Amino acid sequence: MEPIQSDPTGEPTARHRPPVHLRPLGLLPHGLSLPHARPLAGGWLSFDRCEVAHRNGKFVERRIVGLDDHRHWAVGMRTLLDRLSAPRPAVGGLSLNRPRIMGILNVTPDSFFDGGLHADEERAVEHGLAMMNDGADIIDVGAESTRPGARPIPAEEQMRRAIPVLARLVRHGAIVSIDTRSAAVMRAALDAGATILNDVSALSHDPDSLGVAATSTATVVLMHMRGVPETMNAAPAYVDTALDVFDEIEHRLHACEGAGIPRGRILVDPGIGFAKTMTQGASVARALSLFHGTGCGVLVGFSRKGLVKRWADGTGPDERLSGSLAAALAAFSQGVQIVRVHDVAATAQARDVWEAFTSR
Secondary structure (H helix, E strand, O other): OEEOOEOOOOOEHHHHOOOEEEEEEOOEEHHHOOOOOEEOOOOOEEEOEEEEEEEEOOEEEEEEEEHHHHHHHHHHHHHHHHHHHOOOOOEOOEOOOOOEEEEEEEOOOOOOOOOOOOOOHHHHHHHHHHHHHHOOOEEEEEOOOOOOOOOOOOHHHHHHHHHHHHHHHHHOOOOEEEEOOOHHHHHHHHHOOOOEEEEOOOOOOOOOHHHHHHOOOOEEEEEOOOOOOOOOOOOOOOOOHHHHHHHHHHHHHHHHHHHOOOHHHEEEEOOOOOOOOHHHHHHHHHOHHHHHHHOOEEEEOOOOOHHHHHHOOOOOHHHOHHHHHHHHHHHHOOOOOEEEEOOHHHHHHHHHHHHHHHOO
Protein backbone atom coordinates (compact mmCIF):
# COMPACT_ATOMS: atom_id res chain seq x y z
CA MET A 1 0.00 0.00 0.00
CA GLU A 2 1.21 3.50 -0.78
CA PRO A 3 -0.15 6.75 0.69
CA ILE A 4 -1.80 9.18 -1.71
CA GLN A 5 0.01 12.48 -2.10
CA SER A 6 -1.95 15.73 -1.78
CA ASP A 7 -1.97 18.55 -4.30
CA PRO A 8 -0.96 22.11 -3.27
CA THR A 9 -4.54 22.95 -2.23
CA GLY A 10 -4.50 20.18 0.34
CA GLU A 11 -7.15 18.20 -1.53
CA PRO A 12 -6.27 14.58 -2.29
CA THR A 13 -5.35 14.12 -5.92
CA ALA A 14 -7.76 11.15 -6.07
CA ARG A 15 -10.60 13.67 -6.35
CA HIS A 16 -9.25 14.72 -9.75
CA ARG A 17 -8.37 11.28 -11.10
CA PRO A 18 -10.26 8.20 -12.25
CA PRO A 19 -11.10 5.84 -9.40
CA VAL A 20 -9.26 3.00 -11.17
CA HIS A 21 -5.94 3.18 -13.02
CA LEU A 22 -4.58 0.54 -15.42
CA ARG A 23 -0.87 0.02 -16.07
CA PRO A 24 -0.24 -2.36 -19.00
CA LEU A 25 2.18 -5.20 -18.31
CA GLY A 26 3.57 -8.19 -20.20
CA LEU A 27 4.75 -5.93 -22.98
CA LEU A 28 6.01 -7.82 -26.02
CA PRO A 29 6.30 -7.22 -29.78
CA HIS A 30 3.19 -8.34 -31.64
CA GLY A 31 4.77 -11.47 -33.06
CA LEU A 32 5.76 -12.73 -29.63
CA SER A 33 2.62 -11.82 -27.72
CA LEU A 34 -0.11 -14.18 -26.55
CA PRO A 35 -3.31 -14.59 -28.63
CA HIS A 36 -5.49 -12.63 -26.21
CA ALA A 37 -3.06 -9.68 -26.00
CA ARG A 38 -4.09 -6.21 -27.11
CA PRO A 39 -2.04 -3.65 -29.02
CA LEU A 40 -0.55 -0.87 -26.95
CA ALA A 41 -1.57 2.54 -28.33
CA GLY A 42 -1.76 1.11 -31.86
CA GLY A 43 2.02 0.70 -31.90
CA TRP A 44 4.49 -2.13 -32.07
CA LEU A 45 3.94 -3.62 -28.64
CA SER A 46 1.13 -5.65 -27.12
CA PHE A 47 0.14 -6.27 -23.49
CA ASP A 48 -1.63 -9.26 -21.97
CA ARG A 49 -2.30 -8.07 -18.42
CA CYS A 50 -2.62 -4.91 -16.37
CA GLU A 51 -1.87 -3.66 -12.92
CA VAL A 52 -5.13 -2.31 -11.52
CA ALA A 53 -4.62 0.50 -9.02
CA HIS A 54 -7.61 1.51 -6.93
CA ARG A 55 -7.53 4.44 -4.55
CA ASN A 56 -9.06 3.67 -1.16
CA GLY A 57 -8.94 6.66 1.15
CA LYS A 58 -5.28 7.51 1.69
CA PHE A 59 -4.04 4.24 0.28
CA VAL A 60 -3.71 2.64 -3.13
CA GLU A 61 -4.64 -1.00 -3.59
CA ARG A 62 -2.94 -2.79 -6.48
CA ARG A 63 -3.34 -6.14 -8.15
CA ILE A 64 -2.37 -7.69 -11.46
CA VAL A 65 -5.24 -8.93 -13.63
CA GLY A 66 -5.18 -10.73 -16.97
CA LEU A 67 -7.10 -9.26 -19.88
CA ASP A 68 -9.63 -12.09 -19.91
CA ASP A 69 -10.41 -11.29 -16.28
CA HIS A 70 -10.73 -7.62 -17.23
CA ARG A 71 -13.27 -8.49 -19.90
CA HIS A 72 -15.32 -10.59 -17.51
CA TRP A 73 -15.13 -7.81 -14.92
CA ALA A 74 -16.26 -5.17 -17.43
CA VAL A 75 -19.21 -7.29 -18.58
CA GLY A 76 -20.13 -7.99 -14.98
CA MET A 77 -19.98 -4.31 -14.09
CA ARG A 78 -22.24 -3.37 -16.99
CA THR A 79 -24.72 -6.04 -15.92
CA LEU A 80 -24.67 -4.87 -12.31
CA LEU A 81 -25.11 -1.22 -13.26
CA ASP A 82 -27.98 -2.11 -15.57
CA ARG A 83 -29.59 -4.12 -12.79
CA LEU A 84 -29.16 -1.27 -10.34
CA SER A 85 -30.69 1.29 -12.69
CA ALA A 86 -33.48 -0.51 -14.55
CA PRO A 87 -37.07 0.18 -13.43
CA ARG A 88 -38.69 -2.80 -11.76
CA PRO A 89 -41.76 -4.41 -13.36
CA ALA A 90 -45.14 -4.05 -11.73
CA VAL A 91 -46.22 -6.58 -9.12
CA GLY A 92 -49.75 -7.88 -9.60
CA GLY A 93 -50.45 -4.78 -11.67
CA LEU A 94 -49.00 -2.57 -8.91
CA SER A 95 -46.31 -0.10 -10.00
CA LEU A 96 -43.17 0.03 -7.87
CA ASN A 97 -42.59 3.72 -8.56
CA ARG A 98 -43.18 4.48 -4.87
CA PRO A 99 -42.71 2.55 -1.60
CA ARG A 100 -45.42 -0.05 -1.15
CA ILE A 101 -46.92 -1.76 1.89
CA MET A 102 -47.69 -5.46 2.23
CA GLY A 103 -50.11 -6.13 5.08
CA ILE A 104 -49.59 -9.35 7.04
CA LEU A 105 -52.67 -11.54 7.52
CA ASN A 106 -51.76 -14.62 9.53
CA VAL A 107 -54.60 -17.13 9.74
CA THR A 108 -52.54 -19.16 12.21
CA PRO A 109 -52.86 -19.94 15.91
CA ASP A 110 -49.13 -19.62 16.62
CA SER A 111 -47.50 -16.71 14.76
CA PHE A 112 -45.08 -14.81 16.98
CA PHE A 113 -47.06 -11.54 17.18
CA ASP A 114 -50.66 -12.02 16.07
CA GLY A 115 -51.13 -15.78 16.30
CA GLY A 116 -54.79 -16.67 16.87
CA LEU A 117 -56.15 -13.16 16.33
CA HIS A 118 -57.41 -13.90 12.81
CA ALA A 119 -57.75 -17.69 12.77
CA ASP A 120 -61.51 -17.37 12.24
CA GLU A 121 -62.49 -16.77 8.60
CA GLU A 122 -64.83 -13.85 9.26
CA ARG A 123 -62.33 -12.07 11.49
CA ALA A 124 -59.56 -12.70 8.98
CA VAL A 125 -61.54 -11.24 6.09
CA GLU A 126 -62.59 -8.28 8.22
CA HIS A 127 -58.96 -7.59 9.13
CA GLY A 128 -57.82 -7.94 5.53
CA LEU A 129 -60.42 -5.43 4.35
CA ALA A 130 -59.44 -3.07 7.16
CA MET A 131 -55.79 -3.23 6.06
CA MET A 132 -56.84 -2.46 2.49
CA ASN A 133 -58.76 0.55 3.76
CA ASP A 134 -55.76 1.62 5.84
CA GLY A 135 -53.48 1.68 2.80
CA ALA A 136 -52.15 -1.83 2.24
CA ASP A 137 -51.16 -2.33 -1.39
CA ILE A 138 -50.87 -6.11 -0.98
CA ILE A 139 -52.40 -8.54 1.52
CA ASP A 140 -50.09 -11.46 2.39
CA VAL A 141 -52.10 -14.43 3.65
CA GLY A 142 -50.22 -17.08 5.58
CA ALA A 143 -51.48 -20.28 7.19
CA GLU A 144 -48.18 -21.68 8.45
CA SER A 145 -46.07 -19.91 11.05
CA THR A 146 -42.39 -19.71 10.09
CA ARG A 147 -41.18 -18.16 13.34
CA PRO A 148 -38.01 -19.75 14.77
CA GLY A 149 -38.82 -23.22 16.06
CA ALA A 150 -42.20 -23.48 14.31
CA ARG A 151 -43.34 -26.90 13.11
CA PRO A 152 -44.58 -27.50 9.54
CA ILE A 153 -48.32 -27.49 8.81
CA PRO A 154 -49.78 -30.00 6.29
CA ALA A 155 -50.85 -28.52 2.97
CA GLU A 156 -54.45 -29.57 3.49
CA GLU A 157 -54.66 -27.64 6.75
CA GLN A 158 -53.00 -24.59 5.20
CA MET A 159 -55.56 -24.62 2.40
CA ARG A 160 -58.45 -25.01 4.84
CA ARG A 161 -57.24 -21.96 6.75
CA ALA A 162 -56.11 -19.68 3.93
CA ILE A 163 -57.95 -20.28 0.66
CA PRO A 164 -61.48 -19.17 1.68
CA VAL A 165 -60.07 -15.96 3.16
CA LEU A 166 -57.85 -15.32 0.15
CA ALA A 167 -60.68 -15.88 -2.33
CA ARG A 168 -62.99 -13.46 -0.54
CA LEU A 169 -60.31 -10.76 -0.43
CA VAL A 170 -59.67 -11.20 -4.15
CA ARG A 171 -63.38 -10.69 -4.80
CA HIS A 172 -63.08 -7.39 -2.92
CA GLY A 173 -60.33 -6.27 -5.30
CA ALA A 174 -57.28 -7.04 -3.19
CA ILE A 175 -53.87 -7.89 -4.61
CA VAL A 176 -53.21 -11.03 -2.60
CA SER A 177 -50.04 -12.95 -1.85
CA ILE A 178 -49.92 -16.47 -0.42
CA ASP A 179 -47.19 -17.08 2.15
CA THR A 180 -46.36 -20.78 1.85
CA ARG A 181 -43.62 -23.30 1.12
CA SER A 182 -46.09 -25.84 -0.31
CA ALA A 183 -46.59 -26.27 -4.05
CA ALA A 184 -50.11 -27.63 -3.48
CA VAL A 185 -51.07 -24.54 -1.49
CA MET A 186 -49.54 -22.35 -4.19
CA ARG A 187 -51.69 -24.02 -6.85
CA ALA A 188 -54.85 -23.61 -4.80
CA ALA A 189 -54.04 -19.97 -4.07
CA LEU A 190 -53.39 -19.21 -7.73
CA ASP A 191 -56.70 -20.84 -8.65
CA ALA A 192 -58.38 -18.61 -6.04
CA GLY A 193 -56.87 -15.45 -7.52
CA ALA A 194 -53.54 -14.90 -5.77
CA THR A 195 -50.98 -13.11 -7.94
CA ILE A 196 -47.92 -13.37 -5.67
CA LEU A 197 -46.19 -16.46 -4.28
CA ASN A 198 -44.22 -15.64 -1.13
CA ASP A 199 -41.92 -18.53 -0.16
CA VAL A 200 -39.56 -18.24 2.81
CA SER A 201 -37.52 -21.10 1.35
CA ALA A 202 -37.03 -19.34 -2.01
CA LEU A 203 -38.83 -22.20 -3.80
CA SER A 204 -36.40 -24.79 -2.42
CA HIS A 205 -38.53 -26.59 0.20
CA ASP A 206 -41.03 -28.31 -2.09
CA PRO A 207 -39.53 -29.84 -5.27
CA ASP A 208 -42.71 -29.01 -7.21
CA SER A 209 -42.79 -25.32 -6.31
CA LEU A 210 -40.44 -24.17 -9.08
CA GLY A 211 -42.67 -25.81 -11.65
CA VAL A 212 -45.83 -24.30 -10.18
CA ALA A 213 -44.30 -20.84 -10.24
CA ALA A 214 -42.88 -21.27 -13.73
CA THR A 215 -46.20 -22.30 -15.28
CA SER A 216 -48.01 -19.35 -13.71
CA THR A 217 -47.75 -15.63 -14.33
CA ALA A 218 -47.43 -14.84 -10.63
CA THR A 219 -44.75 -12.71 -9.04
CA VAL A 220 -42.47 -14.79 -6.81
CA VAL A 221 -40.87 -13.64 -3.55
CA LEU A 222 -37.58 -15.42 -2.86
CA MET A 223 -36.63 -15.04 0.79
CA HIS A 224 -33.24 -15.97 2.18
CA MET A 225 -33.22 -18.69 4.81
CA ARG A 226 -30.98 -21.62 5.60
CA GLY A 227 -32.54 -24.89 6.69
CA VAL A 228 -36.05 -24.92 8.11
CA PRO A 229 -37.77 -22.80 10.79
CA GLU A 230 -37.23 -25.48 13.45
CA THR A 231 -33.43 -25.26 13.13
CA MET A 232 -32.60 -22.17 11.08
CA ASN A 233 -31.12 -20.12 13.92
CA ALA A 234 -28.78 -22.83 15.21
CA ALA A 235 -25.46 -20.96 15.03
CA PRO A 236 -25.61 -19.65 11.44
CA ALA A 237 -22.11 -18.85 10.15
CA TYR A 238 -21.20 -16.30 7.48
CA VAL A 239 -17.94 -14.81 6.24
CA ASP A 240 -19.55 -11.50 5.24
CA THR A 241 -23.23 -11.75 6.09
CA ALA A 242 -24.69 -9.33 3.55
CA LEU A 243 -22.52 -10.58 0.68
CA ASP A 244 -23.12 -14.22 1.57
CA VAL A 245 -26.88 -13.65 1.71
CA PHE A 246 -26.72 -11.87 -1.65
CA ASP A 247 -24.80 -14.76 -3.21
CA GLU A 248 -27.20 -17.36 -1.82
CA ILE A 249 -30.18 -15.41 -3.16
CA GLU A 250 -28.40 -15.13 -6.50
CA HIS A 251 -28.03 -18.92 -6.52
CA ARG A 252 -31.80 -19.28 -6.13
CA LEU A 253 -32.36 -16.67 -8.84
CA HIS A 254 -30.32 -18.80 -11.23
CA ALA A 255 -32.42 -21.83 -10.27
CA CYS A 256 -35.58 -19.86 -11.03
CA GLU A 257 -34.26 -18.65 -14.36
CA GLY A 258 -33.30 -22.21 -15.23
CA ALA A 259 -36.87 -23.27 -14.51
CA GLY A 260 -38.26 -20.53 -16.76
CA ILE A 261 -39.04 -17.79 -14.23
CA PRO A 262 -37.53 -14.47 -15.41
CA ARG A 263 -36.08 -11.99 -12.94
CA GLY A 264 -38.78 -9.53 -13.91
CA ARG A 265 -41.28 -11.73 -12.04
CA ILE A 266 -39.18 -12.04 -8.90
CA LEU A 267 -38.87 -10.04 -5.68
CA VAL A 268 -36.04 -10.76 -3.24
CA ASP A 269 -36.23 -10.66 0.55
CA PRO A 270 -32.98 -10.90 2.56
CA GLY A 271 -34.84 -12.64 5.38
CA ILE A 272 -34.42 -10.51 8.50
CA GLY A 273 -34.76 -12.84 11.49
CA PHE A 274 -34.27 -16.02 9.45
CA ALA A 275 -31.03 -17.98 9.92
CA LYS A 276 -29.26 -14.91 11.25
CA THR A 277 -28.16 -13.78 14.66
CA MET A 278 -29.12 -10.28 15.76
CA THR A 279 -25.68 -9.00 14.78
CA GLN A 280 -25.87 -10.70 11.39
CA GLY A 281 -29.37 -9.37 10.80
CA ALA A 282 -28.20 -5.87 11.63
CA SER A 283 -25.40 -6.20 9.06
CA VAL A 284 -27.93 -7.16 6.40
CA ALA A 285 -30.29 -4.35 7.42
CA ARG A 286 -27.55 -1.76 6.99
CA ALA A 287 -26.75 -3.12 3.51
CA LEU A 288 -30.25 -3.43 2.05
CA SER A 289 -29.36 -1.36 -1.02
CA LEU A 290 -26.92 -4.11 -2.00
CA PHE A 291 -29.83 -6.33 -2.99
CA HIS A 292 -30.88 -4.02 -5.82
CA GLY A 293 -27.90 -5.58 -7.59
CA THR A 294 -30.04 -8.68 -8.19
CA GLY A 295 -32.09 -6.69 -10.68
CA CYS A 296 -35.25 -7.55 -8.74
CA GLY A 297 -37.59 -5.55 -6.56
CA VAL A 298 -36.66 -5.77 -2.87
CA LEU A 299 -39.10 -6.69 -0.11
CA VAL A 300 -38.19 -6.71 3.57
CA GLY A 301 -39.95 -7.42 6.85
CA PHE A 302 -38.86 -5.86 10.14
CA SER A 303 -42.30 -5.60 11.68
CA ARG A 304 -42.31 -6.38 15.42
CA LYS A 305 -39.26 -8.65 15.02
CA GLY A 306 -36.47 -9.32 17.47
CA LEU A 307 -34.06 -7.07 15.59
CA VAL A 308 -36.26 -4.13 16.56
CA LYS A 309 -35.98 -5.38 20.14
CA ARG A 310 -32.18 -5.29 19.83
CA TRP A 311 -32.34 -1.66 18.74
CA ALA A 312 -35.13 -0.69 21.16
CA ASP A 313 -33.82 -1.81 24.53
CA GLY A 314 -35.46 -5.20 24.92
CA THR A 315 -39.12 -4.35 24.35
CA GLY A 316 -41.67 -7.12 23.69
CA PRO A 317 -43.43 -7.57 20.31
CA ASP A 318 -46.44 -5.51 21.40
CA GLU A 319 -44.14 -2.58 22.26
CA ARG A 320 -42.18 -2.45 18.99
CA LEU A 321 -44.42 -0.30 16.79
CA SER A 322 -42.26 2.83 16.83
CA GLY A 323 -39.14 0.81 16.16
CA SER A 324 -40.86 -1.05 13.34
CA LEU A 325 -41.87 2.24 11.73
CA ALA A 326 -38.32 3.54 12.00
CA ALA A 327 -37.02 0.37 10.37
CA ALA A 328 -39.56 0.67 7.53
CA LEU A 329 -38.49 4.24 6.80
CA ALA A 330 -34.84 3.22 6.93
CA ALA A 331 -35.63 0.52 4.37
CA PHE A 332 -37.39 3.03 2.12
CA SER A 333 -34.31 5.24 2.44
CA GLN A 334 -32.29 2.40 0.89
CA GLY A 335 -34.72 2.08 -2.01
CA VAL A 336 -36.61 -0.97 -0.74
CA GLN A 337 -39.81 -1.15 -2.77
CA ILE A 338 -42.05 -3.13 -0.39
CA VAL A 339 -42.18 -3.49 3.39
CA ARG A 340 -44.14 -6.31 4.99
CA VAL A 341 -45.89 -5.07 8.13
CA HIS A 342 -48.52 -5.81 10.75
CA ASP A 343 -49.42 -2.15 11.37
CA VAL A 344 -50.62 -0.87 8.01
CA ALA A 345 -52.26 2.43 9.01
CA ALA A 346 -49.27 3.63 11.04
CA THR A 347 -46.81 2.54 8.35
CA ALA A 348 -48.81 4.23 5.59
CA GLN A 349 -48.92 7.48 7.55
CA ALA A 350 -45.19 7.31 8.27
CA ARG A 351 -44.45 6.57 4.62
CA ASP A 352 -46.59 9.45 3.37
CA VAL A 353 -44.87 11.94 5.68
CA TRP A 354 -41.46 10.50 4.74
CA GLU A 355 -42.33 10.94 1.05
CA ALA A 356 -43.36 14.55 1.68
CA PHE A 357 -39.96 15.25 3.23
CA THR A 358 -37.95 13.45 0.56
CA SER A 359 -39.83 14.35 -2.64
CA ARG A 360 -38.44 17.01 -4.94
